[in-house]
Amino acid sequence: MGSLTLENIRKSFGSVEVLKGIDLDVRDGEFVIFVGPSGCGKSTLLRVIAGLEDATSGKVLIDGQPVDNVPPAKRGIAMVFQSYALYPHLNARDNMGLGLKQAGRPREEIKARVATASKMLGLDEYLDRRPAELSGGQRQRVAIGRAIVRNPKLFLFDEPLSNLDAALRVNTRLEIAKLHRELKATMIYVTHDQVEAMTLANRIVILNAGRVEQIGTPMDLYNRPANLFVAGFIGSPKMNFIEAERLGESGASTLGVRPEHITVDPASGDWKGIVLHVEHLGADTILYLDTEKAGLITARLFGEHQFAPDDILFATPQRQRIYRFDSEGKVVA
Missing domain, CATH: 2.40.50.140 (Nucleic acid-binding proteins)
Incomplete structure (x- = not known):
């Protein structure tokens, strides 16, 4: 299970209110993407879900259970960052298995989980390479593999493709879509790229200045925008x-x-x-x-x-x- 509920989430940094009352229900197995312009609050909202930021008010529930006072490591989530965040002195195999090793999982279990994730992501021939010996796309796949082996309730992606060139973005986007179909896992994904949102999401949450403008399927938003902002944001060239x-x-x-x-x-x-x-x-x-x-x-x-x-x-x-x-x-x- 991996459902997510957000109830009136607000977040302020000093006198600046960044999130202004976010309500959202994400069903188990759904792929939901937060999209919006820079500074709209999408990454802050993801960090609140992960527990990396505390909400000023409101509730975060995973599988119906409040997790506002639960540390990130105990929330059953795995996060994939824009910057890969790989350890340079470890090879791909050890980077993928490190979290399980630190959690005290048996060696054979770690080996089996890494092998499964590696096969899924086409990384078998790169497992003995360190990050410096990998391309940007390969490093991102290792970071995704590190998340997969944890078997989390929620996958959280924070602009995972923004450091890749255009061709690699397309290839990695296809891999993430395939991964979602195979794992049937709940995924929350942040991007500023509406093409990523339109091609990957079951539902898109469009954020603007800390508020939700509209939630819907990609074609709902394209065909039935609620307002000028959504109409101008979805579609290329713009309306x-x-x-x-x-x-x-x-x-x-x-x-x-x-x-x-x-x-x-x-x-x-x-x-x-x-x-x-x-x-x-x-x-x-x-x-x-x-x-x-x-x-x-x-x-x-x-x-x-x-x-x-x-x-x-x-x-x-x-x-x-x-x-x-x-x-x-x-x-x-």
Whole structure:
């Protein structure tokens, strides 16, 4: 079992309130990701769950039991850090088994658990190497293996891929997704990268300035954002926001349309504009258009298109995919 409940978690550092009343229920076996901009409180919240920080008020429950006064080592959690935190003088095998050794587990049990984790992570040929002899991706896998051997109730990941290059991030992301399926373990994961959140999570918790903006599945957040912040945070390129009065729309303050929900045509359409810049990405073409009615907008087209700066194009949004927001940034039904 590995359920987690947070009840009105608040955390202040002096006069600065970093967490402002967080409520959350994580089911056993769920993969939940905290995402948000820098300084939103996501890493602080993870550290409160781990017991590395004390909440100013509120309760943390693991499997229904309060753990606010339980030290980190007794909470049944394992944490994977951004910095790997490996001992440089130990090889990969000993780094993975050190926690069990310190806990006094039998040598054969340690050997068996390390072997299982190593096979799962493809580390068998690297077990005798020290961290300096490993790549960044291999070091991160060793750090993940160290967590696996403890057989924890909760896995906590604090931006584990941010030190890796783009290719390694993709590979390690696939390994973490596979690991979750195999272990069926509860995982709480912090990242600022919405792509990681969208591709890994069962549910995403979007944080902003110490508060929860919305909780939902990746596609819930993409298709049904609760407010301007969520709508602008989820999706790449980000959603276009247009002042409603520019388009003569009533009953809303701001209109939103995602770049992939805009079509362009050289001959006719709703918004006439001039191409400012084109990004040719192979699978996609991203256009930045300065339109007469809607202002500067971004359009994402599937495939390769031979448009160029200074071309005149007409952009047309999919009417059924336009979002409407009131003056406070909330979605208007």
